[in-house]
Structure formats: structure tokens, C-alpha cells
């Protein structure tokens with residue numbers, strides 16, 4: 586039995602629970618698995634060693650096996666504060682994203698959104714890892730799992746989309762014959778349909794096909810995908826800007842409430858889904874490679890990192906007191 590099957594069985598109950606609650610999960614289980622599996626294949630030796638050191642024992646060295654963890658725990662009382670960190674809402678029909686304007690939770694607390702969370706957990710890993718002579722304030726196992734998950738989420742276009750329809754969650758449509766909502770189609774249904782149609786129902790075959798495109802069709806694009814301007818370790822703002830553009834140009838287009846989406850929608854949007862999974866994977870790898878690169882020093886990285894984002898509140902200092910050990 587493959588690792589994925591084991592993970593699937595372990596997760597089945599919680600996944601059914603998640604699917605029964607309308608629309609708040611990120612990429613579905615397969616999407617996050619794919620993003621992290623792709624990332625792991627592009628890690629440097631230093632980053633791979635650090636990731637393996639930080640992963641919970643139950644992961645058995647496989648980052649992909651824990652990448653849906655933040656979706657499974659966000660329903661729990663203890664973790665409910667993380668549930669608004671999976672997405673960012675933008676003003677309706679503007680089709681743009683601005684960190685300072687948009688990154689806040691429903692109560693208006695600044696920095697509490699997916700891009701803020703990516704800054705936060707990157708900063709925790711940079712300052713916490715190798716900080717042997719200071720008190721380690723953060724749970725770096727959780728920081729790694731949150732960062733890996735949220736970099737996946739910010740690449741799902743409808744995680745950066747309109748406020749009033751809750752990222753397509755309130756847009757009820759049919760996916761072929763089945764009633765669902767637009768957000769769920771992008772999280773899960775298109776990936777599942779692709780697996781059935783093209784990949785023998787096997788996520789690992791789909792991942793191999795995406796990886797082949799990374800080294801082949803998209804090979805000239807990779808440096809522009811992974812580079813952050815000004816040398817910062819992570820740059821979720823341009824990634825979020827891309828997502829809202831894809832939401833407007835592809836996800837929302839021809840997906841009015843009550844419509845039936847089938848072949849035409851599926852075949853024209855699937856290339857976007859596969860490219861966003863690829864971009865999420867290679868950018869997660871590039872981010873982890875920069876975080877765990879021994880050069881420059883941690884203090885130089887923190888100096889760089891402190892510049893972002895540019896609005897006044899800077900990155901989060903997320904609820905450190907609420908973070909406890911990983912419990913599986």
C-alpha cells in the first residue's frame with residue numbers, strides 16, 4: 586500500500602467532515618499533496634535535511650503527507666484562529682490585490698490572511714532554525730507545515746478572490762451532473778476529473794506529468810517563477826496578484842450561479858490548475874531552499890526580511906502562545 590493510500594485512509598473521516606461543511610478548504614487533499622511532492626523533489630540537500638529534521642515522526646520524511654494538516658485542524662477550537670489564514674478576500678470586481686488594503690481577517694485585524702501567514706511562518710523558520718544559543722520561541726514543525734500548506738493555498742486562484750461570494754463558495758453551479766460550488770470545483774473537482782480522465786486515477790501519475798512539464802515545457806519560465814525581487818526569502822504578494830487575475834480571467838468567467846460547467850470549462854481551465862500546482866511546488870522549494878541556505882547568515886536574512894511587507898504593520902507575530910506541539 587502506498588504512502589498516499591495510507592494517508593488517505595487516515596484522513597478519510599476528516600475529509601468527509603470537511604466536504605460536508607460548505608466551502609472553506611484550500612486546494613483539496615490531492616492539490617496540497619501534489620504541491621508538496623513537487624516541492625520536495627526540488628529541495629537542496631540542506632533544505633531536505635532541515636525539512637526531514639523538522640517533520641513529525643509520523644510523516645516518515647515525506648513533506649507531502651502532512652501538507653493538508655492545517656485544513657484538518659482548523660475546525661478544532663484550539664486552532665480556530667488559523668481558519669482565516671487560508672485565503673485573502675479582495676474587493677469585488679476590482680481584479681487586483683493589495684497587501685495593505687486586503688490582508689486582514691473578518692474583524693479587520695491586519696496581517697491575518699494567507700499572504701500574512703506566509704510571511705509569518707517564513708520569519709519563524711528563519712529566526713528559529715539554528716537559533717541554538719537563544720530561546721526557541723516557535724514550534725518549527727508547525728511553522729513548516731503551515732508554510733507549506735499556505736504557499737499551496739495562495740496559488741489556488743479562488744483563495745485570492747471576491748469578498749461577497751467568499752471566493753466562489755456561494756456560487757452554486759453544477760460540475761457535469763453534480764451540484765457543487767465554484768470554489769470546490771477549483772479545490773478538488775477539476776483535479777479529480779483530471780485524474781480520472783488522463784492519469785488512471787493516480788495522483789502520482791499526475792504529479793509526474795506536471796514535473797515533466799516543469800523540466801520541459803515551462804523550463805524557461807522557472808527562474809521568473811522562483812525569483813523574488815530584492816533578494817527576500819519569500820514573496821507571496823505577486824503570487825496573490827497572479828491568483829486574482831486567474832480568478833477573473835478563468836475561474837469566474839462563464840461560471841454564473843446556476844450554470845452547468847463541463848467539458849468546455851474543464852479543458853480550458855485544467856492547464857491553469859496544473860500550472861498553479863507546479864508554481865506552488867517550485868516556489869515552496871525555492872522558499873525552503875532560501876530559508877535553510879546557510880548563506881547569508883540568519884541575521885542578514887532577518888534584516889532583508891524585515892522590509893516586507895511595506896505597509897506599517899509588517900508581518901504577523903501570530904499567536905505564538907497558542908502554538909503547542911504537533912499532535913497527530
Ligand SMILES: [Zn+2]
Pocket residue numbers: 610611612655656671734738
Ligand atoms: Zn487551506
